[in-house]
Amino acid sequence: MRPRIPSVKRIASIPPLALAGGALTVGVGSLYLAGLLLAGGEIDAGTTVRGVDIGGLSRAEATRKLERHLVAAGSQELPVRVGDRRGTIDPQRAGFTFDAQQTVDRAALAGADPVSVIGNLFRSGGAIEPVVHVDQDKTHAALGKLAKSLDQKSREGAVTFIDGRVEQVAPRRGYALDVDAAAGVLRSSFLGDKAGSITALPARETKPRVTAAEVHRAVREFAQPAMSAKVTLIAGDKRFTISQAVLGQYLTMQPDDTDRLTPKLDGKGLLAAPELADTLSNITSKPENARLRLNGDKVVVAADGKLGQKVTDKALSKAVLPLLTKSGAARTGELAVREVQPEVTRGNAAQLGLTEKMSSFTVNFEPAAYRTKNISRAAELINGSVVMPNQTWSLNRTVGERTEANGFVEGIIILNNEFAKASGGGVSTMATAIFNAMFFAGVKPVEYGAHSFYIERYPEGREATVAWGSLDLKFKNDSGKAIYIQAESTDTSVTVTFLGTPRYDEIKSITGPRTNVKQPTQKVNTDKECVPQTPLEGFDVTVERVFYNDGKEVKREPFHTHYTPRDEITCE
Incomplete structure (x- = not known):
């Protein structure tokens, strides 16, 4: 039913000057009064909050209606993602709550100023943003908990060796939730009315240094040739082989300063490998000190010392690494064996002070x-x-x-x-x-x-x-x-x-x-x-x-x- 506009009493006599100076004032005032009478103290027709129509309702009616809809909307979990990981967040635990009463007050006040009142004579109400209260401590706590489950560490592209086989590790970007920036984005998502839509939360991205292309290159140029066959080493008159499985235990590929994967051989670990113990024991020997005895209280040399033979980890790495990219007979190389002097010999016993x-x-x-x-x-x-x-x-x-x-x-x-x-x-x-x-x-x-x-x-x-x-x-x-x-x-x-x-x-x-x-x-x-x-x-x-x-x-x-x-x- 269209509200009735009461008639305005006619003023019998107005001085000419007053009429001339106040004609505009009287016209605006009449329109304002008419707008107020038209509104009748209710919410403007066509006013909505998150799609809920509260136009033409009293404040109390509008408040009750909004409470039903906003409480339901405010309890729905918000789908979010950090990088390519997805999750949900409970808005209530995150400290977000709608205030229906203040939202209705905002809708009523939106049409209370003269310009809005007069404008309402010529248009209907519009969408009103609901009032939201935010508990910042709860928001940061909820986002911190979310970060623990959705943050993702970056993973470098890599090449590994397992039981003589080549294994590739694909690189992966890392994401760390920006909690401070995410709080504002989450509030906007809570205010929005996009059911089912996923909110992308701001995060700091970490890119891996080693790319997938570099992994493929390293496999093609080094890893596959390295595991293609055994290597053979010659030390003096001894000859022995090292299998791919043993090599792979001590072989790695690590990024250099240019993020290029380069091979590293743990020579010390390979030297101590149980599989090489018997072989190396036939090649190496400890030096033996000169045997001393007493003649009275004076020391004499009973037997001179003996040289030892030693294979160092550096010599082993130097011999093995160049062979890994070769094939056939070219995978055979020389292993350097070093002589080791004993600490005590016939010649230096007296100099060392071994005299009595x-x-x-x-x-x-x-x-x-x-x-x-x-x-x-x-x-x-x-x-x-x-x-x-x-x-x-x-x-x-x-x-x-x-x-x-x-x-x-x-x-x-x-x-x-x-x-x-x-x-x-x-x-x-x-x-x-x-x-x-x-x-x-x-x-x-x-x-x-x-x-x-x-x-x-x-x-x-x-x-x-x-x-x-x-x-x-x-x-x-x-x-x-x-x-x-x-x-x-x-x-x-x-x-x-x-x-x-x-x-x-x-x-x-x-x-x-x-x-x-x-x-x-x-x-x-x-x-x-x-x-x-x-x-x-x-x-x-x-x-x-x-x-x-x-x-x-x-x-x-x-x-x-x-x-x-x-x-x-x-x-x-």
């Missing part, structure tokens, strides 16, 4: 098959060791892990203050002999540790034990000259002698009294691996190492040792 006995110490032990075997093996590995000035010698590094493969057998050790069985039992006897040889040679201890409880065959406070991976015996050669270690064993003893140039005329050991003495307890052990144990008191003791030159004391060094009681253990 520095110290010697013998440890006697009760015969036992495991003890004799393990001490003999340790002596074999240690004998002939040369320690250059300022170098640190390590028993664990020299002897290696005490395993069956390394020549050791099961024996008795101390574990958790009790005797127990383990591989390498008895090697502590060798450690004690070396500790005392080091002690009386006057060189610097770096790492050492005594047994947890005292063992009667060792000098108290002047003995050592070792454990693979936890306790080592190390000393630094601070004598100024080289040291040569002799280690010799019998079924009941081991003797360690240091040959070199003594810095001191004499070194003595002074053992202090036992203090903090504690008595052992009695225990019963029912474990089938139990080893019986006799009791012995625990105590603390200090041993002083005293240095002399020209008959005068130069300095003293204390060595403090704490022994726990050795409990009596009966096996049942």
